[in-house]
Amino acid sequence: MLQVLAMLYLWLKAGHVIFVVFWMAGLFMLPRFFVYHQELPENAPENAAWVDREKRLLNIILWPSLVAVWGFGLALAISGGWFTQGWLHAKLAVVFVLSAYHVWMADYARHLAAGRRKLSGRHLRMVNEVPGICAALIIILVILKPF
Ligand code: HEM
Numbered sequence: 001m002l003q004v005l006a007m008l009y010l011w012l013k014a015g016h017v018i019f020v021v022f023w024m025a026g027l028f029m030l031p032r033f034f035v036y037h038q039e040l041p042e043n044a045p046e047n048a049a050w051v052d053r054e055k056r057l058l059n060i061i062l063w064p065s066l067v068a069v070w071g072f073g074l075a076l077a078i079s080g081g082w083f084t085q086g087w088l089h090a091k092l093a094v095v096f097v098l099s100a101y102h103v104w105m106a107d108y109a110r111h112l113a114a115g116r117r118k119l120s121g122r123h124l125r126m127v128n129e130v131p132g133i134c135a136a137l138i139i140i141l142v143i144l145k146p147f
Contacts, residue, residue, distance in 0.1 A: 009079055016072035023065035027098070027131040030057055030105050035121045037112060051113045058106055066102055086147040091138055098134040 037050035073095070082088045111118055119127070140146075 005079070009076065012072055012076050012079065016069065016076055019065045019068035019072060022061055023069050023102075024131060024135055026057055026062040026065060027102060027105070028128070030054065030062065030109070031124050031128040033057065034108065034112060035124050038117050038121055038124070042115060042117075051109075054109045054112065058109060062102065062106070066099065070099075085145065087141045087145040090147075091141045094134050094137045094141070098131060098138075101130050101134070 033050060033054050037047065037054070040046055040050070077083055077088060108118065
């Protein structure tokens with residue numbers, strides 16, 4: 001029985017890491033799409049193709065991955081009894097920042113689809129550093145478990 005639970009834990013962890021990879025890939029790609037999109041003149045016919053690409057990336061990769069990462073992550077935390085650990089609390093705080101960034105990106109896509117370009121390409125490139133910094137912090141916390 002213990003062996004089955006341990007196997008299940010490893011399968012949950014595999015599922016978690018698979019969707020972490022998909023989620024991070026999407027979070028890195030979307031602001032790049034925004035930069036290419038915004039480099040077009042506002043009335044260019046290619047705008048519609050970028051709106052479509054952004055929507056697909058959000059609906060096919062980003063939203064399902066966000067749900068799966070949270071689902072697998074919480075299942076791991078419950079089955080491993082990790083909720084008392086400081087590293088998990090710190091990790092969750094950073095994951096909340098990453099999730100807020102995701103929601104902000106989805107909102108930016110809606111504005112862009114309506115023709116509102118709220119940030120410059122330079123600012124979008126700067127904002128694009130957020131997922132990399134968060135991922136580095138999260139991975140250090142979960143692997144080193146420093147507290
Ligand atoms: C959404 C909320 C999340 C929760 C509740 C959560 C929780 C957990 C838990 C409990 C583990 C198992 C730790 C162990 O067995 O040692 C784990 C593993 C892992 N998590 Fe998360 N996680 C979340 C999001 C993330 C995110 C966003 C990333 C990366 C950006 C991430 C990266 C990883 C990695 C790489 C592992 C494997 C670590 C190892 O095997 O040593 N997690 N997560």
